[in-house]
Structures are given as C-alpha cells and as structure tokens.
Amino acid sequence: MGNLLVDERDVEFVLHEQLCVEDLCKTEKYKDFTKQDFDMVIEEARKLAVNVLLPTREKGDREGCKYENGKVTVPECFHEAFRLYKEGGWITPTEDPEIGGQGLPFTIFAPIEEYCAAANGALGGYAMLTHGAAKLIEIYGTEEQKKKYMERMYSGEWAGTMCLTEPGAGSDVGATKTIAKKNEDGTYTIMGTKSFITAGEHNLTKNIIHPVLARIQGAPPGTKGISLFLVPKIRVNEDGSLGEDNDVFCSGIEHKLGINGSATTTLNFGDNGRCIGELLGGENEGMKIMFHMMNEARLGVGLQSLGQASSAYLNAVAYAKERLQGASIMSMKDPNAPQVPIINHPDVRRMLLWMKSYVEGMRAFAYYIAYCEDKEVTAKDENEREKYADYIALFTPVCKAFFSDMSFYIIKEAIQVYGGYGYCSEYPVEQLLRDNKIASLYEGANGIQALDLVARKLGMKKGGVLMNFLTDMNSFIEANKSNETLKSYIEGFEKAKNSLAEVSMHFGQIARGPDFIIPIINAYPYLEVFGMVALGWMLLWQATIADKKLKEIMAKEGALDQESIRKLISGNKDAAFYSGKIAAAKFYANTVLPTVISKVRAIKSGDKSVVEIAEESFAS
C-alpha cells in the first residue's frame, strides 16, 4: 500500500478507465495536453500532499490559531507549506495560462484537490478561498480590479475570503445588515459585522481581499438588494504598493471542534468609519455573483469531504491488516488458536467494504461532476453545453451535502475499526472526524442544500434536467443488463433508480397542492436517495469496466476455477484491484440500494409529524 491519503490506483481508474479523460486532449481547449502530463501533475500533487501538507495536519491541529489584539497567527508550520503550495502554482491549475494558470482540465483538478484536502483540510481552506475570491474578480471585475487584486491573489501573494454570514444572517442571507454608503469618488464606505469568516485574518499573507455582501443604502429588502464589495484588509495604492490599513478589525476567533489551524473569524468593517470598498459587478447583483463562488466552494467541500473520508478509510484498512486481536471465527472453538489481524473478522470486513464502496462511489461521482465542467467548456454545440452546465447545477447540492454527511459516517466507521485506539489522538482518525464535521455546516448547511435540490434544481427546465440524468442511467442499464456477471446487481440498481424517478414525479405532482409541505419536509431524505442512486450508477459503471478487464486477465493467465482465480488475485495487483471494484459494486447493490426503495416508501407515506408536533411537545 502506498500513501494513506488517496488510493492512487483508483484515481487512475476513474480518470483513465472510466472517464477516459485523455479524450479531452482531442478538443481544441485541451489539445496541448497528453496523458503523461496529467499523470505527472497528479504525481506531483501526491508528493506535495504526502511530503509537505500531511506533516502539518497534526501539528496544525495541536498548535491551532492564536488571536491577540486583532491579529491572528496561524500554526507555524503552515507558512512553509503554504509557500510551497503557492509557488508550485497549485492555486491556479485550471486557470487560463494568460492570467498565470496552467489551463488544466477540471477533471485533473479534482484529484489534486482531493489529495490536498486529505492531507490537511484546515490548510487547504486558505488556498481554496483565495482562489474562489480571485475567480469572482476574474469574471466580474473591471480590468483595473483584476490588475490590482486578482493577479496577486492567484499567485498566492495575497489571500481572499468570502464574507456572507452575519450574526443575524446565516442561512438567511437576505437578512444581511452590513451597509455600504456611496462616496463621491465612486467607492463605498462599508459598515457592519461578519461572523464565521474562514481565513478572515491571518499572517500567511501580507494582505487579504474580502468580497463582502452589503446593502447599499436604500436598496430593496431581501436578497434582491444585496451588492458585493471588494474590501482589502490593507488599502492598495495606485502603484500597487500597500497603503494604510482599511479599518477592518478582527474582533475574535472561534474555538472549534476541528480545523483548528483554520482561522474562523469575526470581522468588524468600519468601526471608525474608514472602511472603503469597491463595488464588484453591478449594484444589487451581489447574490448572483456570490453564488458563483458559493457553487465552486460547495463542490470544493464535496472534494474535501471525499479526501478526508478516503484518508480515514485507507488508515483503517492499514490498521486492520496489522492489528492482531481474537482468533479466526473458523477456529473459535479452539482456545489455542492464534490471534489474527482484525481484517479477518466479518464485522470489520463489513465496515471496510461499506466504506470502500462509498469512498470509491463518491470519488467517481466527484470526478464525474468535474468532468461535466470540462464537457461544458469543450461542448460541440449549445445543447451539449447546456446539458452539462445543468448537470453541475443539479449535482452541486448533492455533492456538498451527501458527501459531507457520508464522509462523517465513513470516518466514524474508521474509528470503529480502530476500536478504542481510534478515539485517541495517537491515531489520525479522531482528528479527521473533528476536521470533517464542519463540511456539513459551512458553505450552506446541508438542510439548505436539500432545499436547493428539491425547490430549485428539480424544477429546472420543467424537470428536464433530472430527466436527462435518468435517461443517462437508463442508457447505461440498457447497455449492460445482459452482462451475465453483473445482471442481478444492475437489476437492483434499476429498481433504485426507478424509485428515485417515482418520488421525483410524486414531488412534482404534489408541489402545487395542499401537500406541498411533503417535499419540503423530505428534502433531506430525498437528497440522500438521490446521492445513493448516483453512487450506485458510478459503482456499477465501474464494475462493468472492471469485470471486462478482470476476465481479460483471467483468460491471459489461464485462471478458470475459483482456486486459481483466488491465487491470481493474491499475486496480481490489477486482478486484485478489479476484483475489489466488482465486490464493492455488488455489496452496494445488494445491501445499500434496497434501502433506497424503503426510504422512498417512507417519504411517500406522507407523514407530516414534523410539522404537526407542537413545539411544546418536543421536550418537557
């Protein structure tokens, strides 16, 4: 086994055997790349993650961020790691080479992000937000703003943030109270307080550029009256040099369950009336613009969750192979039977295979979403472009919410494999659990993601986007249902897929009637069903490829009976890998997908207890 962050072989499989990412090199946009380039980039990302970022994971957690007189100090070891990260060009792998990026496909960025998040999610946040904020300026900024801010953020010289949340405006962004007063020179004076701002203040960079949501005086109420402003921590002079401070004061940091190396700050803008911001984009267009960053961040949270789950899983497998405890179940009556590694125990294997199927299913789906981004930007015509753009919109809340919750359960299961040791800080899984919990909360809590899926995304193009997704899965089923080895699992998948279609139609039918509350109550269970079916598609898709390749190896090696196949798997890495792929898909189809059907039945029961129960009755 190589590194304990990401399974290299599985990355290779998803990229080259499932998505055939090399085909992207046939398009005009990516014609300068080859498979060799992709492999080399991922290999360097692996080295960076393993040798530079991972050594800061535990240290950063133990040391944490320190706050003193408005200034935040990050863990000491973050400085060198961040320097190598930015100097290596890892903030801008996919950006246009003309603005300092490398123009790589998004599908190649996905494993880079997974590796980095697996190595240190807390540190990764600084880079991710810097990228996201710079991207907003790239898309919506004036030439002057790009020159002034974007270039120095993409290079990592300065950092960025995302200032939405206020003490009274969290999930309800429309309640934003921060005020922007227009000045004569066209700038705005900003006043207000933002809370839970990740990387809002730190000493990693000399300046921090805050995109801040605020209400221009007299603007309409709710989200329609919100504009976005670029507010530097330190003002930037005409010649690009740093000027005086901009009256942005960090009044404290949160003390949290995890990501202790990530500064979660409260920022006061304009305590002394001297905080100046520049409008980004048009007046009252703040939400539309910020959504671009939020969507990017939501997919980023999905990849972060995947990375952490992946690392927990690989650590659990390694531990289970080493830890001796108990005799084999086959010799339980023999008191002298030797202890065996716990990976021999059926319950441990059940946990590991469950984790494997989810981690690999999530990886495939995350990379597939990234692949949709590449299909969008390389589309032959408008129809194709629109199909993939809509897919990204549909899948984003699922990637964010389903992945963040599943990854938490996966890490929880990894701790279970370790037993009591997993609960102790001597092993990495307890920190992974703490660091991961934030994923279901920030960038839009998971309940909000579920509402986004059900209330906004399902209805897109009158349900046409969902229909496209169902059609793609139907085509897969059609093409593979006669596969002798996988037939029964594909049938199981078809049933689950039909259940998803059925409950989606049901929601559509009742959405405008008196039972409209049912889809709202069940938005989250629906999101789970959606996620489970999507992963089912991925795993079975992978199994069809693995089945073919395993059969080729078996034919080549002349392995025909069970014993010789078993022997082949123990001596041939590829055979073991493909066999594992089939096992994960089979396990998932037989034990996870049937629960989709019962979840759908539960949703369709029409139970309204959650809204019927009186507040007084929750607790006495």
Place this chain on the structure above:
Amino acid sequence: MNVVVCVKQVPDTESAIKVKPDGSGIIKDDLKYVMNPYDEYGIEEALRIKEKFGGVVTILCMGPGRAVETIRTGLAMGADQAVQLDDPAFEGGDAFATAKTLAEALKGIEYDLIFCGKQAIDDDLAQVGASLAELLRLPQVSLIQKLEIADDKKSATVHRQVEGGIEILKVSLPAVLTTQKGLNEPRYASLPGIMKAKKKPLDVKNLAALGLSSDSVGCAGSKSIITKYTPPPPRAAGKIIEGEGPQETVPKLVKLLREEAKMI
C-alpha cells in the same frame, strides 16, 4: 557553468519487489518507478549553481522508454535539456558498462561539472560515479554534503562525509561529484515547471548514435554477470522469554545469548 546530472530511474521504495520464480531477475509488471533519490540532490545542486553562475543544466539518463517520466521530472524541476540513452543493447549492463556508455555520451555535451547520485537505490552498487570519472580521466569526490565553487570557477571546495567527521577537499574542475543526503533540500516540480518541461529539448540516442559496438555495452560489455536473484530469507520469529520478573528472565536471556546466539 554547465552542469551535467546523471540520473537513473529506479523502482519506488514503496513497491514490493518480487523475484522471478527462476531467479533471473525481478518482476517488473507492478512496479512504480521514481527518480533515484540521491540524483535529486544532484539536480537541485546543479540548479543552484545555474542560479548563481548561469549556464546550462543537462540531464543524462540511460534507460528504456519509461525513463522519460524521470527525465521530465528533472526538466520540470528546472533543468534545461536532457539526453536519454535508450537502446535494447544497453540493457543489463553493470556499473562499468553503464559508466562507459555515459562517458561516450558525455563526449557530445559541454560540462564544467558532473553530478551522480552516490548510488542508485535499486542495485546499490555505488560504482558508476567513480567509474565514470576514471573513464573521463577526471577527479572524483564521492558522498558530498556541501559544495562551494571558487570565484574563478576552476575549482571547488567540497565537504564529504567520512566516519566520525567531515573531510574537506579542494578539487579542480571539471570533476565528478557524487551526491549524498544533506547536500540540499531538492525542490518540488512546480505546475508551471511541468508545463515548461514539455517544450525543453530531449535528445534520445541509441547505440548507433553513440558509435559504440554492441559488445562493449549492456550485458555483453559488463565485467560482472548477475547469475541469480534470491529474495532475502524471511525474518525468523522472535523469541519471548517467559518468567516472573528480571530475576528469572535475565539469567535465561544471558544463557541464550551465550549458548544459542553466541554473542557474549
């Protein structure tokens, strides 16, 4: 200053090495390959020399097609150009045959200094650097951990690790220096570096291009022949000495060390 760094592609230390059933070699199917870690120090040092004095850094690598991955890693780190020596006839060569082939290739390259890793982590021979210096009639310093080039670039002061201390030598240039851990901290290839590496010159030379005869290189040109590979014997299980407290166990241990292990 022009510097040549000799680089070898070797199996990753994380790979499980399996010997072929007939003992004729190792099974290469599942192997992952990396740049020999000691050669990375050479590349880093060469890049630092270039940054200080200017010049060209050339990677010289003998190896089959796949070795291009290693060469490109070196180019991505910042080397300017590379020469790959690739011919079936080069295969299976010992340190002497390898050094001879490299020496021949070096005739076509300008250099003021040559770096080799102190040894390759696959066969651990540690002879190519020394043999190469001998064939080129150049001075050689092995296991260097610090290097200072004189202002006139005609000589260098070199620190090398010796038992119990550091030996400081002055060496005239050009010379062959073999690099050791502690010399520097090799840089990572940056993303822009990886992209730039694609456009850097890579010259692939075969036997004919070097003008050597097939019996002077590879297995045929070797002074030593590998007759058989065997995996190291599996480590025997340890022995746990049972007993109540040190009064009981220590005498047993002493007895075993004396009679069985014959160590005392």
